[in-house]
Structures are given as structure tokens and as C-alpha cells.
Amino acid sequence: MTGGGIRGAVRPIAGLMVWGAHFGALYAIHAVACERDFARLTWIGLGFVPGMIGAATLAALLALALLAHPSFARGPWPEGEPDFRTWLTAAACAMAATAVVFQAMPVIILPVCVNGH
Amino acid sequence: MSDFPNSLPRPEGEFERLRDAWVQPAGWKRIGEVNNSFIGPLFLATSILFLTLAGLLGVLIRLQLAWPGVNIIDAATYNQVFTMHGTVMMFLFAVPAVEAMGIVLLPSMLGARELPTPRLGAYAFWIYLIGGLAFFSSLFVGAAPDGGWFMYPPLTSLENSPGINTDMYLLGIGFIEISAIAGAIELIVGILRCRAPGMTLGRMPVFAWAMLVFAGMVIIAFPAVIIASTLLELERALNWPFFLPERGGDPLLWQHLFWFFGHPEVYVIFLPAAGMISMIVPVMAHARLLAQNLVVLALISTAFLSFGLWVHHMYATGIPGMSLAFFAAAGFAVSIPSGLQVFAWIGTLASGQRVRLNVAGLFALGFLFIFTLGGLTGVMVSVTPFDWQAHDTYFIVAHLHYVLIGGMVFPLLGALYHWAPAIGTPLSERMGKWAFWLLFLGVNLTFFPMHISGLIGMPRRIYTYPAGLGLEIWNLMSTVGALVVLAGGIVLIVDIFSHFRLGKNGTPNPWDAGTMEWLPNYNWGPRSLPYPTSAYPLWDNPELAREVEEGRHYLPGSLTGKREALVVHAGSGEPQYVAVVPGAGVGHLVAAVGTAGFFLALTVKAVEISAAFGALALGGFFYWLWTGTDTGPHKVREGPIGGGLVLPTYASGPVTISWWAVGVQLVVSGAMWACTAGSYLYLWLVNGDARWAAGAPDTTLGLAALLVYAAAAGSFWLAARGLARNGRIPALFLLTALALMLAASGAEFLSLMEVGLQPEEHSHSAISWTLVCLQATHVVVCLMMVLYTQARSWCGMLDGERRVVFDNTRLFFLYTCAQGVAGLALLHLFPRLL
Numbered sequence: 001m002t003g004g005g006i007r008g009a010v011r012p013i014a015g016l017m018v019w020g021a022h023f024g025a026l027y028a029i030h031a032v033a034c035e036r037d038f039a040r041l042t043w044i045g046l047g048f049v050p051g052m053i054g055a056a057t058l059a060a061l062l063a064l065a066l067l068a069h070p071s072f073a074r075g076p077w078p079e080g081e082p083d084f085r086t087w088l089t090a091a092a093c094a095m096a097a098t099a100v101v102f103q104a105m106p107v108i109i110l111p112v113c114v115n116g117h
Numbered sequence: 118m119s120d121f122p123n124s125l126p127r128p129e130g131e132f133e134r135l136r137d138a139w140v141q142p143a144g145w146k147r148i149g150e151v152n153n154s155f156i157g158p159l160f161l162a163t164s165i166l167f168l169t170l171a172g173l174l175g176v177l178i179r180l181q182l183a184w185p186g187v188n189i190i191d192a193a194t195y196n197q198v199f200t201m202h203g204t205v206m207m208f209l210f211a212v213p214a215v216e217a218m219g220i221v222l223l224p225s226m227l228g229a230r231e232l233p234t235p236r237l238g239a240y241a242f243w244i245y246l247i248g249g250l251a252f253f254s255s256l257f258v259g260a261a262p263d264g265g266w267f268m269y270p271p272l273t274s275l276e277n278s279p280g281i282n283t284d285m286y287l288l289g290i291g292f293i294e295i296s297a298i299a300g301a302i303e304l305i306v307g308i309l310r311c312r313a314p315g316m317t318l319g320r321m322p323v324f325a326w327a328m329l330v331f332a333g334m335v336i337i338a339f340p341a342v343i344i345a346s347t348l349l350e351l352e353r354a355l356n357w358p359f360f361l362p363e364r365g366g367d368p369l370l371w372q373h374l375f376w377f378f379g380h381p382e383v384y385v386i387f388l389p390a391a392g393m394i395s396m397i398v399p400v401m402a403h404a405r406l407l408a409q410n411l412v413v414l415a416l417i418s419t420a421f422l423s424f425g426l427w428v429h430h431m432y433a434t435g436i437p438g439m440s441l442a443f444f445a446a447a448g449f450a451v452s453i454p455s456g457l458q459v460f461a462w463i464g465t466l467a468s469g470q471r472v473r474l475n476v477a478g479l480f481a482l483g484f485l486f487i488f489t490l491g492g493l494t495g496v497m498v499s500v501t502p503f504d505w506q507a508h509d510t511y512f513i514v515a516h517l518h519y520v521l522i523g524g525m526v527f528p529l530l531g532a533l534y535h536w537a538p539a540i541g542t543p544l545s546e547r548m549g550k551w552a553f554w555l556l557f558l559g560v561n562l563t564f565f566p567m568h569i570s571g572l573i574g575m576p577r578r579i580y581t582y583p584a585g586l587g588l589e590i591w592n593l594m595s596t597v598g599a600l601v602v603l604a605g606g607i608v609l610i611v612d613i614f615s616h617f618r619l620g621k622n623g624t625p626n627p628w629d630a631g632t633m634e635w636l637p638n639y640n641w642g643p644r645s646l647p648y649p650t651s652a653y654p655l656w657d658n659p660e661l662a663r664e665v666e667e668g669r670h671y672l673p674g675s676l677t678g679k680r681e682a683l684v685v686h687a688g689s690g691e692p693q694y695v696a697v698v699p700g701a702g703v704g705h706l707v708a709a710v711g712t713a714g715f716f717l718a719l720t721v722k723a724v725e726i727s728a729a730f731g732a733l734a735l736g737g738f739f740y741w742l743w744t745g746t747d748t749g750p751h752k753v754r755e756g757p758i759g760g761g762l763v764l765p766t767y768a769s770g771p772v773t774i775s776w777w778a779v780g781v782q783l784v785v786s787g788a789m790w791a792c793t794a795g796s797y798l799y800l801w802l803v804n805g806d807a808r809w810a811a812g813a814p815d816t817t818l819g820l821a822a823l824l825v826y827a828a829a830a831g832s833f834w835l836a837a838r839g840l841a842r843n844g845r846i847p848a849l850f851l852l853t854a855l856a857l858m859l860a861a862s863g864a865e866f867l868s869l870m871e872v873g874l875q876p877e878e879h880s881h882s883a884i885s886w887t888l889v890c891l892q893a894t895h896v897v898v899c900l901m902m903v904l905y906t907q908a909r910s911w912c913g914m915l916d917g918e919r920r921v922v923f924d925n926t927r928l929f930f931l932y933t934c935a936q937g938v939a940g941l942a943l944l945h946l947f948p949r950l951l
């Protein structure tokens with residue numbers, strides 16, 4: 001009787017925590033770039049904001065893949081335990097990956113530092 | 118051989134011993150009772166009282182706006198009325214109501230005896246009741262807040278709001294948030310650790326999942342508004358400029374902090390209501406919830422994504438378009454899990470053999486209709502260009518009421534009709550149908566025309582409007598609708614008063630539901646705790662109620678003769694130990710009176726009275742802790758609970774529920790610190806590097822503080838090692854750890870003073886001082902906790918085995934050291950990187 005199961009309770013939401021970190025990073029990168037005029041910087045033809053956001057997105061997707069991999073490897077998932085938590089971990093990673101990709105889309109189609117109105 | 122954990126007949130006197138352990142005091146002493154069966158209904162009744170009061174304010178608003186030029190109340194009073202309507206609905210009705218439903222239902226739904234920290238729950242209720250009534254009363258003396266429920270500066274700055282109205286909000290609501298957080302801590306630990314044996318997370322009822330998600334959101338979101346309120350109060354009381362642009366402040370900082378709380382708040386309210394619907398719909402259809410696992414995923418995903426939506430309320434503030442697009446994208450993303458739940462409900466109804474359309478079912482269908490309309494207009498306003506047109510118009514008023522009434526009020530009313538027989542007598546189906554139809558028609562008649570008046574251009578928060586703009590008919594329709602809602606509310610209240618009586622089930626399981634709150638329940642939950650085989654154990658085994666009542670399942674008695682809760686592993690539901698939980702007392706009551714008095718007296722600048730109440734609160738806390746926390750190993754050190762399982766009756770360390778409660782509280786502290794640190798970085802961003810680089814605190818003192826924090830943590834570690842080895846705390850190490858922590862905090866203060874940072878000068882200095890003061894408050898709490906721990910040790914109430922208090926203090930102490938180091942890195946290192 002060493003612990004009450006914190007790890008088991010937190011692991012299923014780890015994927016969505018990655019989404020949170022990615023979302024925060026996107027907003028921070030963009031805010032700092034516009035406020036401090038980093039948006040003009042380029043590296044091998046890639047703008048600062050698209051480059052940084054692209055890197056953050058790839059890092060988030062990699063983290064999600066690593067988190068989800070053990071769960072996918074264990075499928076298929078019947079309803080009972082411990083498979084429910086395994087399923088939930090994988091499903092939350094899939095949901096987070098969808099949101100991460102969706103979230104990063106504006107960087108492809110919108111100008112970087114134009115005021116909202 | 119029996120197939121059950123316990124065989125029949127049960128030993129003589131077992132039931133009586135269990136009953137006696139849970140007997141509640143009679144007469145006036147009952148006020149000190151903490152059991153969920155007593156506190157939960159009181160909590161719920163109080164929230165309905167506030168719903169009624171805020172609803173009446175809504176009717177008053179509609180009467181004032183019925184026609185151009187009406188003058189029932191003047192403009193200044195109108196400002197207070199609409200502010201109180203929104204504030205009371207959001208803070209004193211919606212959040213407490215869902216928390217109350219959790220306290221009422223969860224123990225029996227989870228097959229538990231009690232929530233794990235009943236005195237904390239009772240404390241949460243009493244500060245809510247006392248503080249809420251005092252806060253509402255401010256309306257009668259013209260001292261109510263008048264800046265709208267989101268209280269934007271500069272409207273609420275000292276210059277523009279010199280009275281105490283704004284302080285009433287900042288301090289009055291501030292401590293009601295303490296109630297919400299206290300309740301959330303109890304719910305998180307209770308749901309994760311106090312369940313029936315074998316109730317895995319996958320077998321947990323959806324309502325429990327929804328309440329877990331709700332409580333998780335409360336502990337992350339509410340600290341943001343506590344910090345926002347603190348900063349604004351510091352600006353008003355001490356002239357620290359966080360929101361004043363002329364001294365480096367920014368009013369938008371308030372909006373960021375407020376809406377980081379405010380938007381998730383919508384989901385804080387909606388998700389538990391969705392959980393209620395997910396329980397009612399399967400009963401209506403008599404079919405298991407379709408895709409329950411996906412519904413759980415949807416609840417969790419919605420909660421997370423909702424934290425990426427706060428700028429939805431700030432589309433008109435000039436934030437760059439791409440940033441707006443990030444938030445718009447999150448808005449679209451959150452519609453995926455929200456839609457998933459709606460389809461699961463529709464699918465469940467479709468999969469049922471016969472759908473029972475009782476009052477609860479009607480409210481569930483009403484919820485689907487109204488909330489879906491609110492959701493659709495939500496998608497409209499998440500489209501940035503449309504929002505620019507609709508911003509601050511009655512279109513938004515219509516949208517938010519469709520979302521909140523549809524998404525919360527209707528499910529809650531449905532839940533009242535659904536679960537009334539589980540906690541007392543059923544409500545009247547006939548009167549309920551009258552109430553439903555009046556409310557359904559009234560709500561649509563009130564709020565649908567507001568879409569049109571908003572699109573015509575009617576702004577929010579005006580106490581009258583000129584004739585001839587085409588607004589008359591829509592406003593009149595809204596007012597008539599409000600009166601219809603009032604009629605529905607009256608029918609509902611008459612129904613409750615005339616038909617509902619708290620007590621033992623009059624009609625056991627009248628809806629033929631499948632979840633455990635429909636087992637025969639007492640104020641200690643079911644007689645014995647069953648092992649659920651799915652989320653619908655009563656449908657799996659129709660004989661379960663009888664078996665449970667006979668005492669065939671787990672823990673059919675009391676091992677220690679005291680109130681007990683079975684504590685299980687959070688994931689697997691494997692039983693770990695039987696915890697003795699506290700019964701009636703007065704400590705939590707005294708602490709609640711003290712806390713409420715402290716904040717309310719502070720509102721009217723009565724500092725001495727406030728200090729006296731603060732001392733009273735501390736006295737209450739310490740009495741509560743000293744007399745009822747960590748009572749030590751019981752003489753019955755372990756006992757059989759059935760099925761060959763023998764469990765200890767005492768535990769210490771990470772397995773205990775109190776360790777978990779402290780852990781959750783540290784998440785709250787972490788969120789508060791993160792919001793303050795975020796404010797520091799935000800102000801840096803809008804001010805430029807110069808002030809930050811030039812005003813960096815003294816390096817030598819900062820480095821010294823860092824080392825001393827590390828030494829304090831090390832000293833505490835040595836104290837822990839001494840306790841583990843020798844069974845007693847080496848006093849030298851514990852008190853040394855405390856002295857070192859105080860020294861580190863002192864060095865932090867000196868490092869700011871040394872470079873001449875005056876908090877009134879500039880937002881940089883103000884936020885730097887705020888970070889140091891936030892750390893200092895944690896240090897003060899550590900001071901009290903360490904001295905308390907040491908005193909317990911000196912009194913022989915703490916040793917190598919009886920060490921729950923020590924473990925909890927260690928957790929908080931080490932967190933404070935870590936927070937101190939993070940603060941030093943931010944204040945000292947960050948400016949030097951610029």
C-alpha cells in the first residue's frame with residue numbers, strides 16, 4: 001500500500017495536457033513575435049512564427065505519439081479495467097492530436113501580425 | 118459456500134453498531150452536523166434560494182425594459198440590479214448548485230459511506246450561506262457591485278468607482294470562491310478514492326465523471342479570478358497600478374485573467390448538467406448510455422479545450438487576427454466533444470424499447486432544444502467578424518441565457534424531479550409538467566426576441582431606450598416571457614414545498630434506474646457496499662438491493678464503532694484501507710463565521726474587526742484540526758470487510774485521503790502562482806524590456822534566498838528521516854527548516870527593497886511585489902503548519918506511525934520551497950536574459 005494511484009488517474013489526461021502546452025506555446029510565440037517585432041525574422045526562407053509554430057506542433061504530435069503508442073499496442077480494448085484507462089489514454093491523445101493540428105492551421109492561411117480589426 | 122463477500126445471518130448488533138456510529142445530533146446541536154445527507158440538501162436549498170432571488174432581479178430588469186422610458190428603478194440602481202443578477206446567478210447559484218448535487222448524490226451513487234472530508238464540505242457550505250446572504254443584502258443599502266458581473270477596469274478603478282460597491286464584489290465574491298474550491302477538493306478526493314470496492318474508473322457513473330471534471334476545472338479556473346480580484350483590490354486599496362496604463366498597467370490584463378476563469382466557468386456549469394442528462398436519458402429510455410466511454414472522453418476533452426476559449430470574449434480588443442484565429446479554432450474544436458454527447462443522448466433515446474416521458478424527461482428534452490439553440494448562436498459568435506457586430510448587444514444576452522438556462526437550469530430542474538425520490542419524497546408529476554411548460558415557453562418567449570433586438574442594435578446594460586427604433590415589440594415580448602417564467606418558478610416552488618420531504622425513500626427506485634443511488638440508502642450510504650460489475654449494477658443484478666440491505670456485500674458494519682469510509686485505489690477501485698471520518702463538531706462553523714466576517718469587514722475597511730474575525734477563523738481551524746484530524750491508529754487496527762479482505766483502519770503517507778486533499782490544494786496554489794507569473798510576463802510584454810532589465814532585484818540576496826530555500830527543504834528532509842528512523846521528530850531540524858524558510862522569504866523582500874522598487878510606482882514593481890507577497894503568504898501558512906506539527910509532536914500526538922500531520926506539512930513545505938525557487942528564477946533570472 002504505497003500510493004493511491006495518482007499516476008493511473010493522471011495518465012489518461014496526459015495527451016490533453018500536451019494540447020494545453022501546445023496551445024499556450026502558440027499564443028505565447030505569436031504574442032511575443034508581434035509585440036517584439038520578431039515576426040520579420042526568417043530562417044532558410046521560413047518566417048519566425050510559422051517556423052516556431054511548426055516546430056511546436058511537430059513536438060506536440062511526437063509527444064502524443066509517444067504517449068499513445070503503448071496504449072495502441074495493447075488494443076483492442078474491452079470495456080473493463082485496466083483497459084478502459086488504456087483506451088482513454090489513447091483516445092485522449094487522438095482527440096488532442098486533432099485539436100493540435102486544427103489549432104495550428106491559421107498559421108498557414110493568415111497574415112502574422114495584423115490587428116484584429 | 119456463499120457467493121457473497123459476507124454470509125447470512127449477520128452477527129447480532131452489527132446493524133445497530135453501524136447505525137449508532139452515524140447517528141446525528143438532535144435539536145440545535147444538529148447545526149454542527151457534517152454528514153453529506155445533512156449538508157448536501159442544505160447546500161442545494163440555499164442555491165435554489167439564490168436562484169429565486171436572482172430570478173426576481175431578472176424579472177425586475179425585464180419590467181424596467183418593458184417599454185421605452187419606464188422608470189421603476191433609476192439608472193444607478195439598475196446597474197446594481199443587473200450586476201447582482203449575473204453575479205448571484207453565476208457565483209451563488211450555478212456553481213454551488215452543481216456542487217450541492219454532487220454532495221447529495223455522489224456518496225450513494227459511488228457506493229460510498231461518506232465523502233472523505235465532510236468538515237471541509239460543511240465549512241464550504243457555511244461560508245457560502247453566511248457570505249452569500251451578506252453579499253446579497255448589500256443590494257438593500259446601495260452597496261452592491263455595479264460594474265457588471267465581469268467588473269472590467271477602468272470602470273471599476275478607484276477613480277471611476279470610488280464607493281465600496283466594487284470592493285463588495287472583489288472581497289465578497291472572493292471568499293465565496295474559497296467555498297467553491299473547498300467543495301471541489303472534497304469532490305475530487307471523494308470521487309477518486311471513496312468508491313465501492315471494485316468500482317474502476319470504467320465502471321464509474323457518468324455523473325461522477327462529470328463532477329470530477331467539474332471539480333478539476335474549478336481548481337484551475339477559480340484561482341485566476343481570485344488573482345484578478347486580488348490585483349484589482351490591491352490597486353484600489355494600496356495604489357499598486359496593475360490596470361492603469363499611465364503607470365505601466367493594462368486593463369486587458371483583467372480581461373485575460375477574468376475570462377481565463379469566465380469562459381471555462383460556462384463549462385464548469387454545463388458539464389455537471391450534461392452528466393445529469395447522461396444519467397436521466399438512459400433511465401428515460403431504459404437503455405445503457407450509448408458510447409459511454411466516448412461520453413467520458415467528451416467530458417474531459419471539453420474541459421481542456423474550454424481553457425483555450427477565453428479570448429472569445431475579447432475579439433473586439435484589437436488582439437492580432439492570428440491569435441484570434443487560435444481561439445476561434447479552439448471554439449470549433451470544442452464543438453466536436455460537445456456534439457458527441459448530444460449524439461450519444463439521441464442515440465440512447467433511439468436505442469430504448471420505450472421512452473418514458475416524465476417531468477425529468479421533459480426537462481431533458483427541453484435542455485436539448487434550448488441548449489442546442491444556444492450552441493448554434495455560440496458558433497455564430499465564435500466567428501470573429503460576426504462577433505464584432507454582435508458584441509455587447511442583446512444578441513449576446515440571448516445567446517448566454519440560452520446556453521446557461523438550457524445548459525444548466527433545465528438539467529438541474531430535471532435532476533430535482535428525477536432524484537427527489539432518492540433522497541426523500543417524489544415531487545408531483547402534474548405540477549412538474551405545468552412548471553416545465555411554463556418555463557419552456559417563458560424562456561423562449563423571453564430570450565428569442567432578444568436575438569432580434571440585439572441584431573437591430575440594442576446594447577446590453579442600458580436601463581432604458583428611446584422609442585421609435587423598432588425595439589418596443591421585442592422588449593415587450595421579452596417582458597411577457599419573463600412573467601411566464603416567474604409563473605413557472607412559482608409552480609415549481611409550490612411543488613417543492615408541498616410535496617418534497619427529506620428522508621428515507623418513500624418509493625424505492627420508482628424509475629427502475631440502474632445506478633447505486635437507487636439502492637436503499639441511509640445517511641451512511643447503503644447497508645453494505647456492493648462490487649459493481651458495470652456502470653449499471655442494478656440492471657446487471659435485479660436482486661442487488663435486497664442483497665445489499667441484508668448486509669451480504671462489503672463492510673456491512675463499522676469496524677471501529679465510528680463513522681468510516683472505505684478508501685480505494687483511484688484507478689482500479691481496489692480497497693486499501695478503512696478511514697475513520699469525522700462527525701459533528703463546531704470547529705468548521707467557527708472557522709466559517711470567522712472567514713466570512715474577515716472578508717466582509719475588510720470590505721467596509723473595518724480592519725480591526727476584520728483582524729478579530731481572522732483570529733476567530735484561525736482558532737476555528739486549529740480546533741477543528743487538533744480535535745478531529747489524525748486521531749491516530751485505532752485500537753481495532755484492522756478488520757475484515759468481507760470476501761476474505763482484511764483492511765487496516767489507519768494509514769499514513771501518499772495513500773491517505775488527507776495527503777490527496779493537500780495535493781489537490783497545491784494544484785490550486787500552483788494555479789494561483791501561475792496566474793501571477795503570467796501577469797508578470799504579460800505586463801513585461803506590453804511594457805517593453807527596459808523597465809524589467811533596469812529594475813531587476815538584487816542578485817546577491819536573490820542567490821542567498823535560493824540557497825536558503827534549498828537548505829530549508831534539506832532540513833525538512835532530515836527531520837523526515839529522523840522521524841522514520843527514531844519515531845519522533847528531531848525538533849532541531851524542523852524548527853531550523855522553518856527558520857531557514859523565513860530567512861529566505863526575508864531575503865526576497867530585501868532583494869526588492871535593495872534596488873528601491875516601490876510598488877506604487879509602476880506595474881513592474883507592483884507585480885514583482887505581488888509575487889513576493891504571494892510567496893510570503895505561503896511561508897506564513899508553513900509557519901503555522903510547522904509550529905502545529907511540532908506542537909503535536911511535543912504533545913505525544915505524532916510519532917513514526919501516527920504521522921499524517923507531518924506528511925501533509927512536509928508536502929506543503931516542499932511545495933513552498935519549490936514555488937520560492939520558481940519565483941526567484943522569474944524575478945531575478947528572467948530580466949537578466951532580456
